[in-house]
Amino acid sequence: MRARSLDEALASLDGDGKILAGGQSLVPMLNMRLVRPARLVDINAVPGLDAVRARPDGGLDVGALVRHTDLLTSPLVQARAPLLAAAAAHVGHRAIRNRGTVGGSLAHADPAAELPAALLALDAGVVVAGRAGHRRLPLAELFVGLLTTALAPDEILTGIEIPEARAAGWGFAELARRAGDFAIAGVAAVVRGGPDRCTGARLVAFGADDRPVRLRAAEDAIVGRAPSAELAARAAVEAPRDCRPSSDVHASAEYRAHLVRVLAEDAVRDAVGRLAA
Amino acid sequence: MNEVAVRLRVNGRDVTASVAARRSLADFLREDLGLTGTHVGCEHGVCGACTVLVDGRTARSCLLLAAQLEGAEVTTVEGLTPAGGLSVLQGAFRECHALQCGFCTAGMLATAHELLAENPAPTRQDIRDAIAGNLCMCTGYVNIVRAIELAARRLRESTAERP
């Protein structure tokens, strides 16, 4: 069913309904008969969910239906959250990015996906609509497990709120078997501070656990220290501590843990480099 | 299975249809509209064979439900083909031998079309980036890259023509 308004969409989400946004993850599962919802609620026509807007605090509001391609081309995203654009560039290929949505990526909660990790590094929150009204939720609370979120079946993720991060340094690194594939592992980094001292750090690994995870030990190694390539290397050593990677057909847990270290170094080096600049 | 009414434009023509909710755009184009130039290679959005243009942007027609396309403008390889001849891109594909079995070609053309519409002077790396979501099992991509380069050059030299 094609919802024309949020209320209509919410009203349709009773029982075994499933939200269809970009469909780039859901439709393959439908085609393979891996999911079989009684009802699909297409929210693409719901107005007001497809815009990127500046927040007065210097941050960004990103509608759930904003497509990956729009993140790449939006001057606002480039100016206020370039990390998000960098992450979006790694999502699939152009035809996928043209359809896939930010909200869909978060709601699907693939632990190897780029956008959830980048947004978690940016300390973003989500706005969730339910029949009782709206609620806000930090991203760390949205992801509760493998392909699982804290969204109730009758709720819709409508937007993402990204706090101001214009002065922060950022870095993004991943290794995938092929360009456009889900990463074997990757790291998104946001470091705050100045050329003399890092005052804050949020490092997030993806493809390294059942959800995107903060690398807190590595963050602790950064905060309070002067930004440098050596700092990146030192912090990276701590990176694998906070993730529990699993093994699959593309890589073992051990290799993923190694990659988290290597990629954390790359991401942090870029982030502190941008901070210093 | 419930049916959904949908109105859209396909290759410049208005189409009104009632489709099963689970019918993919690819099946709708091929079976309901007889536009068999769009090919289906994997049905899970990886191979790119079924790529078409939706509102001018590439999309996998196997990952879209026809019912989602209310009001959309869809262009397939049939719509990219001028009456009585080949487009600049099609001509370049032929001249450069950028196809063997031809099964990936419609999707490649849609992807190249989008690229050249946005970037009239792509480098070889730009071209490889753009077509990386379209698998070709025959050509090893070399001649596809050459063909898109050639088409880009021709289009630059004669600004009047479409890709």
Added chain:
Amino acid sequence: MTRWVGAPLPRKEDARLTTGRGLYLDDVARPGQLHAAMLRSPHAHARVVALDASAATRLPGVHAVLTGAEAAAASRPIRPLIPTPVPLPDWCLAVDRVRYAGEPVAAVAAVDRATAEDALERIHVEYEPLPPVVDPEAALRPDSPLLYPELGTNVLWHDVFAYGDVEGAFARADGVLRERFAIQRYASTPLETFGAIAEYDAGLDAYTFWTNDQRPGLTLAILAESLGVPQARLRLVTPDVGGAFGNKRRPAYLLVCALLARRAGRPVKYLEDRLENLGALMHACNGVMDVELAYRADGTVVALRVRDVADEGKNLVSPTQHNLIKLGNIVNGYRIGAVAYEAYSVLTTKCPSGANRGIGKPFMCFAVERAMALLARRLAMDPAELRLRNYVRAGEMPYTTPPGAQYDSGDYPATLRRALERFDYAGWRAAQARARGEGRLLGIGIATSVEPAGTNLASYELITGRRAASGSAEAAMVRVEPDGRVRAALGDPASGQGYETVVAQIVADELGLTPADVDVERGFDSSTTPWLYLSGNYSNKFSVTDVGAVLGAARAVRDKLRRIAAHRLEVAVDDVELAEAEARVRGVPGRGLAIRELARTAYADVLGLPPGEPPGLEARHAHQNPLARPVGADRTVRSQLVFSNAAHCCLVEIDRRTGAVRLLKHVVVHDCGRELNPLIVEGMVHGSTVHGLGAALLEEFRYDDSGQLLTATFMDYLKPTALDVPDIEVDRLEHPSPFTPLGAKGVGEGGSIPAPAAVANAVEDALAELGVTVRSLPLTPERVWRWLQNPEEVR
């Protein structure tokens, strides 16, 4: 006159294929057509205890249901290409036992595919799981579970061949290099999947099949036998084919469609989805090979001993072929005087193995070219130098290898030298030394190969002890129509090779026309196309047999045109030549008759024909390659017939931190004799090479211990994209074959056969400081990283 042959002519078929006007199997819609879906086993190995399809039959929209037991009652087992020692009945659906995950046990025909799939969910099957047999070496053990208890073993074939004084050569050698190599399962995965439409005419008790099956001659024989109808009542039509590469054959699916169509009284279409294609159609045979090279201190290789275990999966369609075909390239391009070969063909509970661009030979080449690389390292010789020392020389052509393959032509040292030059081998060696100084891991890999073309089916006598089929041949038709335009047809349905163009080039030259005057029939239609049991799109055979068939038919028509013209012009036949769309009197400008006028005579004004000349301007011709012969008393065999050759040079860089391998440069120099259309030849080299690069770095059908396929979608089975491969650089030599009518040789497999070895050699070279030995593929980042951690690790 060869004005058109040899020209880089853009293809005729592209006018339709670039505009979406091709006709692929799924574009064919027969009136009233139903769509089939197959229920497939979730188990690798299990007894089918009970199967109840009654609920499926009752679903609205379902027109026919077929179970394994019903199929066994309504048809005969499928006859294998190479008979097994004990007959193993192989019906089109599994009957009481399934032997790989994905084996079909029942099928449904319904108004559309989605309804057919809905019906599958209503079929209840009770399985009793049996222990799987996943590893081919484990399958050899006496205590292994058996796929066919009546066979008493999983080994379909075991034999030992010795050619020359192998023991003596090993005894006299200065050294012996021993190594074990493995190859994984991979496949060329044509972008169009495999399928068929079957129609049954109850009035005639006749069937028509539309299919992208690439071997119509053999398939028609199987269909007739299994359906119990004369071949005269079968028609098989092949439309445009979206790639094949050896994968597109499964007579069982055609039979399922036929039985469903007979039940439903309506045409039935079945087309694999991609999961069915990846999991159940055909994988290149995986296996393990033990190689021993006996050599002299100067690097001369004097003998080769090979033990080869080929994992057939549940392949009863063409079992044992993966072993025997390796006798065609076992010594590769080298002058190795003594060869021993031990073959095991083993069944396992996995997807059937089968033909895949080079069938068996990529592994054979991988093992020999890896061994040569290791020998160069051991002797501290340059790997190019070692090869140049061992090649068969141009002056030795035709050269017969110990197992009996005859290398007809070529200059193997010259091919490698050209490749080294094009690659700038010396320059990159120097750059590599500098890069190593900077801590970078740059590697250069060389691999060269012979590229056989045309399969001589007589070789199967070595397995079965009797000759069921033999030789290599194809049939063609050329007809000047009454309007003077030409139609041609070939028993080999193209799957992307551009035959409509190349055949038109050949015919145009013979008849003094242009390719635009010649329409070559798309695909194949057994009711109009001339064909043989041996007909089909396989074995790299176009140049070996097809060209001769086309030429023979064209020349027969040409000669008839000349006879008619000579009669009409009252000159001697020898004085008539065909050029520029007319028959001319040699040396008399202006004296001639248009071919269109001669066609009018032949079809309409038949009193104008020479006395005794029958009306019409049509010829059919079948060409048998002259090199094929029966198996020799000494068990020598020409399993393949005409040999191209290729040299690959590959440059890789390894990321020390992640193990990721990047292909920086790949040069191919090939020699396929006379190039009939250089544009098409070059495209084939590009594509074939990338098939090999995919196998080297990305592609693997991986099974877990329970026999479940882990890489079952294009998300996990990784094909190379445009970003994973460099621009393949191609150069050529042209040493025509004396044994093909135009001197052309095979061109489809000179990329896929050596490319995996070239990449493996490059990666090993990049890791030379660590002393790593590459024994298997694909070279994933993690495997390379593990070597960087621990060079001794064998994986």
